[in-house]
Amino acid sequence: MIWCLIALVLALDLKATTAETFIVGDGIEWDIPPLGSIAYRTWARSKDFELGDTIVFNWTGTHDVAEVTRENYDSCTGTDAIDLRQTSPANFTLTTNSTRYFICTISNHCDLGQKVTINMGDQWSSASSLAVGALSAVLSTIAISFLTFF
Ligand SMILES: *[C@@H]1O[C@H](CO)[C@@H](O)[C@H](O)[C@H]1NC(C)=O
Ligand SMILES: *[C@@H]1O[C@H](CO)[C@@H](O)[C@H](O)[C@H]1NC(C)=O
Ligand SMILES: *[C@@H]1O[C@H](CO)[C@@H](O)[C@H](O)[C@H]1NC(C)=O
Ligand SMILES: [Cu+2]
Numbered sequence: 001m002i003w004c005l006i007a008l009v010l011a012l013d014l015k016a017t018t019a020e021t022f023i024v025g026d027g028i029e030w031d032i033p034p035l036g037s038i039a040y041r042t043w044a045r046s047k048d049f050e051l052g053d054t055i056v057f058n059w060t061g062t063h064d065v066a067e068v069t070r071e072n073y074d075s076c077t078g079t080d081a082i083d084l085r086q087t088s089p090a091n092f093t094l095t096t097n098s099t100r101y102f103i104c105t106i107s108n109h110c111d112l113g114q115k116v117t118i119n120m121g122d123q124w125s126s127a128s129s130l131a132v133g134a135l136s137a138v139l140s141t142i143a144i145s146f147l148t149f150f
Helices: 002-017 039-047 072-076 123-149
Strands: 021-023 052-059 063-069 083-085 092-093 100-103 116-119
Touching: 039 116, 063 072, 072 092
Parallel strands: 021 052
Antiparallel strands: 052 092, 063 083, 063 100, 100 116
């Protein structure tokens, strides 16, 4: 019983703190998506990005990846990039608690949907890590009470 609780606490703490690596686009990787920008929008929404995670842009063929401002993201402006990477894979670690914008600057790829928003301030993900943290604190307390009791 007590060991089950301790194992559960450790598992929850691990889930709350382990940095993850995400391949942008999963199977389609970094390319002009067949149905436009919805592909990367859907991909990003399905992920729970946390501080310390790494996103990897992996591509073959003629592409690049630029981190840009929100304005340049919306208008697909590749000049004036915050950070331009021209070799694959390009890894970005999510070290700031802010929304980040990435586009491909080659030809009209961005207009065709090769752009992705990484949203860290996601309400669901903050709520869920808070919930995991609270649950794990409660369980730790229970586990410690058991240990002192027996
Ligand atoms: C990147 O893509 C290449 C070719 O599809 C593949 O061989 C490689 O394993 C991929 N790298 C990562 C980190 O996914
Ligand atoms: C980028 O991430 C991929 C996948 O985790 C890894 O294989 C590769 O070594 C990393 N490259 C750099 C320069 O960190
Ligand atoms: C991240 O930013 C959001 C919005 O600015 C803020 O509400 C939240 O407390 C911040 N979280 C951390 C861990 O800094
Ligand atoms: Cu491209």
